[in-house]
Amino acid sequence: MLRLAADSGRVDVLVVGGGIAGLQAALDLADQGLKVLICEQQASIGGHMIELSKVFPTLDCASCITTPKMSAAAHHPNIEILTSTVVDGIEPLHAGHRVRVTRRPTYVNNDKCIGCRLCEYACDTECVDPFDASLGATRAIAVPFTNAIPQKAVLNPDACGTCGTCARVCPTGAIEFDQQPETLEIEAGAVVLASGFALNAMTVKPQYNAARSRNIISALTMERLLAPHGPYGRVLRPSDGKIPGSIAFVQCAGSRDASIGVPYCSRVCCMYAIKQAMLLSGALPIADITIYFMDIRAFGKGYESFYQNAKAMGINFVRGKVARIVPAEDGDLLLHVERTEEGIGAIEPVRHDLVVLAQGMIPEWHAEACTPVHPGPDGFVAASSLTSPTATSVPGIFVAGAAAGPKDIVDTIAEAGAAAMQVTRWLRQEQQRPVEALV
Amino acid sequence: MSDPFQGKKPEQPGLTPGCQRCEEQAKVGVYICRCGGNISDVVDVERVAEAARQMPGVATAKVHTFMCSDPGQQLITEDILAVGVNRVVVASCTPFLHESTFRGAVARGGMNSYLYEHANLREQCSWAHRHDPAGATEKAIRLVSAAVGKARCDAALDQIRLPNHRIALVAGGGIAGMKAAGDLAACGLRVVLVESTGALGGQLLGRGAVYPTETDAEHIVAGLRKEAEGNPHIEVLLNSRVRSVSGFVGNFQVTIEGRFGPGGQSATTSLTAGALIIATGFHPYVPAEGEFLYATHPGVVTMPDFLQMLQSAPGGTRMLEVQGRPIRSMAFLHCVGSRQIDGVHTPGPDGRLNTYCSRVCCTTALQQEIAVRRRFPETAVFDLYQDIRTYARGTEDYYRTASEAGVVFFRYRGEEPPVVEAGEGKGTRRTPLAVRVKDTLTWGEELRLPVDLVVLATGMVPNAIPELVDSIKLPTGEDRFLQEVHPKLRPVEVSVNGVLLAGTAQAPMDIRETLSAAGAAAVKAAAMFAHEDVELNPYVAEVDLSLCEGSGQCVTQCEYDGALQMVDVIVGDRSVRRAQVNPGLCVGCGACVAVCPQRAIQVNGWRLDQYEAMIDGIVAEVAVGAH
Structure with a gap:
């Protein structure tokens, strides 16, 4: 099954995570002739980026940027990808690392599945679609999403009623109800941790009452609502399908807040809120859109003018930390906020019909639980020094992207390239690999 | 839906009457992208596909939600094998984004990757005419028709391969330049590091403690300087500036002026470098x-x-x-x-x-x-x-x-x-x-x-580098910083192949970000230098010696130094002057084509008969009355 590893018994580099950081690092390594294995816990590579609608500051559709990189990695002769695979442990060896991984059962044999989706069409058990922020529906057996890589069906054992229809219609006999987890050991010269981020729960701030209203949504949910191929095909509020007329973005709803253990800035929320506000004003021209913020952090290249354009488009920017969100009976939400700029100083409730919370970024994977790397005080993988931002406390294990702290896509891609460079240096210097071997 | 080519179908499908290049039976596959709604919300892509199926030479026309995704690309490779498609047209976003993606797909299907044409239905149709779906759809059909016409005249081309000089020139000896130089040297590659002042270190010199670690900047500079100075793979030229650059990726001719003459006088030296890393930084x-x-x-x-x-x-x-x-x-x-x-x-x-x-x-x-x-x-x-x-x-x-x-x-x-x-x-x-x-x-x-x-x-204000900007036509943004090709797809590259950006010459960055950007630039150079040759786009001019009469007008018109010159060639038993193209320097702009009285010079991949085929395609009687 492991083509590259089978040839030599090992790979040059194992990349943990097939999001944009892992893909970029893998491509930059493989382009130099190094053999790379990507281990991705989801059933498709692409990470969070493939879930997004459009991306700032160019407003390119996210798929248009992500899918070619996914495809380039999938077709690269020096890259191999294991999906539905979690890393259980990384153990440094004399030269390189021993990585233990587990392939989780998908109940479909990927060597046999041809991605024809006949099983998906035949399956009559519907379940919520996690790719569409659980707003849309999918089948108990399905290819994860339109542009997933690999195009292999995955069976959801929690939803499946084991009726056997999929097995009957599958033309290649790929359905394996008795598939078991499979553990593999891989020797890798170096490891890149590109395990990305998760968002903290919407309920971390009890004052926001997210558990009491379906109309308080995550920013990633808003991404799916805005995606042209999203769950509704347009922007509707989840509780009653109403077209929202007044949308609020509550910034720093899970970051810059010591009371919830996330004192740091999540770095992307200002810009994605501005972007979503711009896309909303295109999709819903008569809607009022308000961004409640503490500081607008439009620091990247082209970001400040993006922010200024949003202001010129009529998006309301209100400086004030939202204190409380109270659901009203009609599904609307009352936001209690001090509007310092407007010369009021009083806290007056403001009514909105849809609220997007800017949750904080936290690590997706705690590498320290099964590897010798150290986390920083923020919980993300610590860098070994200021001048080696992609090196960890363990020689030969590197880190890139949001695994090393919140980061936007542009900075993630640059850092992934830097990590690839450091890996190359390390393999050449520490392992005395001759340059010719890579040509 | 009526037939857009009603009454104009050629008698032999697949052949354009009068076209000398359309001799083989062209079987064109047309692939139309919805772009997840970006195109299909405005353009009626099914109608475009239906119209494409009626176009001469088209063997199949398909629609996909994301052509650039793997399943989308697979449509192409499958049709090459199963349907015998031998010309491919993808109608999607701007070729700037994904032309190379689809060329790769075509090559994976076993075809020459230049038997491929691209029609832009997003930037030129759905985005530009979002309030006129009917008009956008008609324009899309015409653009596809033009691309099909051109594809049918496509000839297989090979990338131009030229020797790669595996030396990197790094302009700027601040932390970005030192980091990039050190990274490449550690991989055994040769680097020339050019710094305009008398010391390496740039803006960090004398800066004191820096955030967020409160490390002394001198400590950071010293570490990087130690790696650069005395490194057998790195030649450091202080008090020096790049005066001019000519040439192309793999083969840049760089002139450096500096005080490296005997006794520290000003002197000029030249070298050949395969890649340039611009790390010229900022000033407050x-x-x-x-x-x-x-x-x-x-x-x-x-x-x-x-x-x-x-x-x-x-x-x-x-x-x-x-x-x-x-x-x-x-x-x-x-x-x-x-x-x-x-x-x-x-x-x-x-x-x-x-x-x-x-x-x-x-x-x-x-x-x-x-x-x-x-x-x-x-x-x-x-x-x-x-x-x-x-x-x-x-x-x-x-x-x-x-x-x-x-x-x-x-x-x-x-x-x-x-x-x-x-x-x-x-x-x-x-x-x-x-x-x-x-x-x-x-x-x-x-x-x-x-x-x-x-x-x-x-x-931060970027340092002015007029010599570099002018001699290799480096693009700068409205903010005066150097402009990358695309912030996510090609973040450290500029539109000039082989030129890479490292650090604050591109945008304001802090120390960590600068070092990451330098590493990202270095890894691109390392990947480039992993190959003996550089591969260049084959869209360059070519002289037909049987037609050239040596008027020299093309050379006069050419704006790219060294791309075209007159040489002596032996024809029969006598020596005559004829035009000759340097494919490394030619950018395929076509200025020479327009002035040649004999039509003896053409740009490969964009020949005049292909333009004619495109115009024929655009003006073909496309059905517009179906809506």
Whole structure:
């Protein structure tokens, strides 16, 4: 099954995570002739980026940027990808690392599945679609999403009623109800941790009452609502399908807040809120859109003018930390906020019909639980020094992207390239690999 | 849906009458992308496909939600094998994004990757004509028709392979340049590092402790310098500047002027490099005379000035003293030379405003404020800001710490920046300066802060590198920083192949970001140097020696030095002058094609018969009445 590893018994580099950081690092390594294995816990590579609608500051559709990189990695002769695979442990060896991984059962044999989706069409058990922020529906057996890589069906054992229809219609006999987890050991010269981020729960701030209203949504949910191929095909509020007329973005709803253990800035929320506000004003021209913020952090290249354009488009920017969100009976939400700029100083409730919370970024994977790397005080993988931002406390294990702290896509891609460079240096210097071997 | 080519079908499908190149049976596969709705929300893609199926030579026309995704690309490779498609047209977004993606798919299907054409239905149709779906659909059909016409005349082309000179020239010896040079040298590659001053280190020299680790900048510089100097793979040229660059990827001719002659005189040297890494960095913004009283009042200084003052300030007092003067209170003013607004700020000498955020000034200001408060607790510190942008890892703590250290914050609106003016008061209560601010933290209260010192948190301005910009036509943005091809797809590359960007020549960055950018540039160079040859686009001019009569008009017209020249060739038994193309330098602009009286010069892949086929395709009787 492991083509590259089978040839030599090992790979040059194992990349943990097939999001944009892992893909970029893998491509930059493989382009130099190094053999790379990507281990991705989801059933498709692409990470969070493939879930997004459009991306700032160019407003390119996210798929248009992500899918070619996914495809380039999938077709690269020096890259191999294991999906539905979690890393259980990384153990440094004399030269390189021993990585233990587990392939989780998908109940479909990927060597046999041809991605024809006949099983998906035949399956009559519907379940919520996690790719569409659980707003849309999918089948108990399905290819994860339109542009997933690999195009292999995955069976959801929690939803499946084991009726056997999929097995009957599958033309290649790929359905394996008795598939078991499979553990593999891989020797890798170096490891890149590109395990990305998760968002903290919407309920971390009890004052926001997210558990009491379906109309308080995550920013990633808003991404799916805005995606042209999203769950509704347009922007509707989840509780009653109403077209929202007044949308609020509550910034720093899970970051810059010591009371919830996330004192740091999540770095992307200002810009994605501005972007979503711009896309909303295109999709819903008569809607009022308000961004409640503490500081607008439009620091990247082209970001400040993006922010200024949003202001010129009529998006309301209100400086004030939202204190409380109270659901009203009609599904609307009352936001209690001090509007310092407007010369009021009083806290007056403001009514909105849809609220997007800017949750904080936290690590997706705690590498320290099964590897010798150290986390920083923020919980993300610590860098070994200021001048080696992609090196960890363990020689030969590197880190890139949001695994090393919140980061936007542009900075993630640059850092992934830097990590690839450091890996190359390390393999050449520490392992005395001759340059010719890579040509 | 009527047949758009009604009455115009050629008798032999697949052949264009009169076209000499359309000799084989072209079987064109047309693939139309919905772009997840970006195209299909406006353009009726099914109608485009239906129309394409009627076009001469088209074997199949398919629609997919994301052609650039793997399943989309698979449609192409499958049809090449199963249907025998031998020309491919993809109708999707701009070729700038995905032409190379689809060429790869075509090659994977076993075809020559230049038997491929691209029609732009997004930027040129659905986005440009979003309020006219019918018109956008008709235009899409015509563009596809043109691409099909051209595809049928496509000939297989091979990429031009030229030797790759595996030496990198790094312009700029700051931390970005040193880092990129060190990375490449560690991989056994040769590097020439050119620095205009007498020392490596750039803007970090003498900078003191840097955030977020409070490491001494000298320590960072020393580490990188140690790697660069005395490295057998790196040649360091100090007091030197790149004067000009010519050539192309794998083979740049670089002229360097510097004081490396005997006895340190100025001399010029040339070398050949395969890749150029531009790490020419930034300099701090210098306020105009009178801007916040800068250069007209001694109590107004820039951040770099203040860093020196604080480093050399005498200790042992509880109040900061500058040039013997006690500083009872001082103000840090953010966004000086950054986030400038038209109508509020005065443009610089080149007529431009610095509208961008310089990224590092907020944290630097807070860092210095904390240093002042800790060393000199009797000096009051005011911070006047718009937004505190402590976004980087470990920097939010600076904001909190500054607040805890007693720094007093005032938030102004960008449209109403603070005013620095001469102070008032009498005797010991007199301060030389005052800052007026409308503070939104206190609901717009107008305040006047008496201060002894004002520190302007000045932003970043890219260093001017006219020799490089002019000689290799480096693209710069409206902000004067060098412009990458695409911030996510090709973030360290510019439109000139083989030229890479490292650090603050591209945009403001902090130290970590600069080092990452340098690593990202180095890894691209390392990947390029993993190959013996460089591969260049085959869209270059080619002379048909059977037609050329040596008029030389093409050479006169050519704007690219060395791309075209007249040479002596033997025809029969006599020597004649004929035009010759240097494929490495030709950019395929076609200026030569237009002036040749014999039509003896053509651009491969864009021959005149292909243009004719495209025009025929556009003006074909496309059905427009179906809606």
